[in-house]
Amino acid sequence: MKTKEWHVLAAVIAAGLMSFSGVLIETSMNVTFPHLMQEFNTNASGIQWVTTGYLLAIAVVVPVTAFLLKNYSVKKLFILANLLFLAGVMLDSWAPTLTILLTGRIFQGIGTGIALPLMFHIILTKSPMNKRGVMMGIGTMTTSIAPAIGPTYGGILLSSLGWRSIFWFLIPLILLALVMGLMSIPDEHVTRTERFSWGAFLTLTVGLSTLLIAVEQLSWQYFGLSLIFLVGFYYCNKRRQMLNLAVFRNKTFDELTYSFLVYQAMLLGLSFVLPNYLQLGLHVTSTQAGLFMFPGAVLGAVLAPISGRLLDKIGAVKPILGGITLSTTGLVLMSVFFPVMSFWTLLLAHMLLMTGTGLAYSNIMTVTLGTLPPEQSADGNSILNTMQQFVGASATAIVAQIFSRTVTTHSNGTGTMLGSQYGVWLLTALMLGSVVCFWFVKRQLQTKA
Template identity: 65%
Template sequence: MMKTKEWQVLGAVIATGMMGFSGVLIETSMNVTFPHLMQEFHTNASGVQWVTTGYLLAIAVVVPVTAYLIRRFSVRQLFTWSNGVFILGLMLDSFSPTLAILLLGRLAQGIGTGIALPLMFHIILTKSPLAKRGVMMGIGTMTTSIAPAIGPTYGGLLLSTLGWRSIFWFLLLILGFSLVLGLRSIPAEQTHPKETLNWGAFLSLALGLTALLLAIDGQSVWLALVSLLPFTCFILMNRRHPLLNLRIFKLAGFAGMVYAFLVFQAVLLGLSFVLPNYLQLALHVSATTAGLFMFPGAVMGAILAPVSGRLLDRYGYAKPIGFGLVTATLALMVMTWFFPRLSFGGLLLGHVVLMTGVGFAYSNLMTTALGLLPIEDHADGNSVLNTLQQFIGASATAVMAQFLAQAVAKHPVTGVVQGSQNGLMCLTMLILIAVIVFGANLIYLKHKASV
């Protein structure tokens, strides 16, 4: 199939970004509905969190295949398929009478999002001019980084007015617009039908990720040890016919940048679970108010994402990422230390400052990490990064749910406060390590460049 028209890169990025935005929006908008869902479906926090965790697991399983899919099929074909699967999932969840049907729809949405997110970054890395890559990455990342904070606002408003199923109704309109814009912006291109998929590596990786996430969710050391078997099979099978090119972690500085990026993902997803639930269960605010709480920080992150990308294009990565890391770390430390005594307004201020740091660092970390790779490894780097990103998001949600559920089980009255603070302490330790790793990475890369 030959090219029929020219690429409209901005339109293609926005179209794929709208799918990623919709996926992440539902992911966090459902968090604010958990107290309601627990009553309707007669389950607890550990059970209902699979509405988010199962969705993220589906993304993490699908993303490793995208490097193969991008080589095997055209961008236009992948965009159309992922959009269609996503819409199917939305339709299932828009009427779901049981938790099982709701989870099935979430899995379909995870598959669609799992293709759309790497596709967006693939378009940016291969079709946008190098001089504008930071800005384009900022625009692309903005669509997904703003969604975790907007999600609770969106979910809370609709839950209070039209019910939680309406969360899926309105996204059908967004996906319809995304489909039209994408088909107008993405041309048909030549495909490579002889490319084959390493099914053994794919299935063993899927089993390993599933087992490890179940181990994290159930705090099972035995299951964590069991997950080593499929991971070992994956490593052996991946050597013969790579599904994911793991050799990229040997490149100088890449692993450190990836760690810092993944910490921000854990913070975003962890807070989007903890804060809306804490506000409703401990401070007794409405779902609408708990959702609106996240909105100012979302606006701050959205404004700063493309701005920080422009700063990266002009001044390099060290200053915007360093400033963002330090700002986010200080905000999270203050929120954690004073958490039981902070009012609604105090928490809101802390979250806005934290999202300021996220806006400066989050997208630039991904841009910098992928920029350290040779151009022929960009597709593999994109797949690896997105796989880890979604798995860390799922793990962070599961861990935060466990902190909350265990604390409430031990102390029904004060457990919500203690469990939420324990979750913030965990995130604070991770981001402190990220600051140290980034600083060491910066010194190493500067020394390597000077030699």
């Protein structure tokens, strides 16, 4: 796993620690929302911007990484991402107002937006082909385990030391990632050959921002404005390319991307719904709500590299199909029996769902990017990560909106239960679509294998 001066595993772990920290904070803050709503005098739709604003910052920055990777060294990008993330964490560790908290979250989002595709770029370009599945499993493990560990981490610290301590304890982890990165990533010389397309960047930034606001507020006016700017991005990108949109001409890439994005929506949507339902509906403590997510997190973490090894040995179809089947079964059980589920039966359904996630999630990403030729790898990586973060932000915004509106129109107990169930229904419908989509593409994967 050494390539010249590269120490690939250590480099992946260093970038993975940053990505893990970013997703950990993202989901650990969900447990604090009832507390933050009181402290900052806002509602669920307002406070969800602590997560949504962060994800939007990632979604805006990730498309730029295709340009950055072609024109700057990996080591410089890693250092930049680390310092930006560290600045955001330190800012939020004392944030006295919601505005300052959101500012720190944006800094963290920019850092994570660089680090996340950087990690997968290192795997795709530096790891040997016969170990790529395992390495993708290790890389994805760092981000797929975090949504489940986050509420546990956040719940324990919220009840013992307060929500700001969630940021304190990540500072040593970020410094460790910085040291590992400096030691394992060589400073390779990269000649800058392209000019940055500011027109494409600005139109995409405004387009994604207004689209997310349109989703969050269910506003046709913002949707129309978003459409105008996204069309503007298409023409600006055509004139001076920031992203190679030709990847979407690959039908297999498109179909697998849908399945991958559904998993992101499910993980982020449930990380909002379940901790809030447990606290407001079943009246458990924030610590208990956080610990609820932990068994599933362990399953997802253990199975991610194992499933990658299975991909290297027997191909992608069986582990992915098995994983999607288990995840869908867990979601269907939740959606049908949600009103009568106790803490423990809900926990079992979540563990079943996360078992499927561990088998399928990282392998879907590996296969999706593997359908592209090498010259489109960086662009495919950036596009997939951009869509991943935007879908995560949209899923959080949508389920928060459903949750908030249902609680407002019903009595508190009934509204909390119904709002949570409606959110689970939506995620179940998306997952059923993923099953159908993967069924059509699996024959192509079997033929390729």
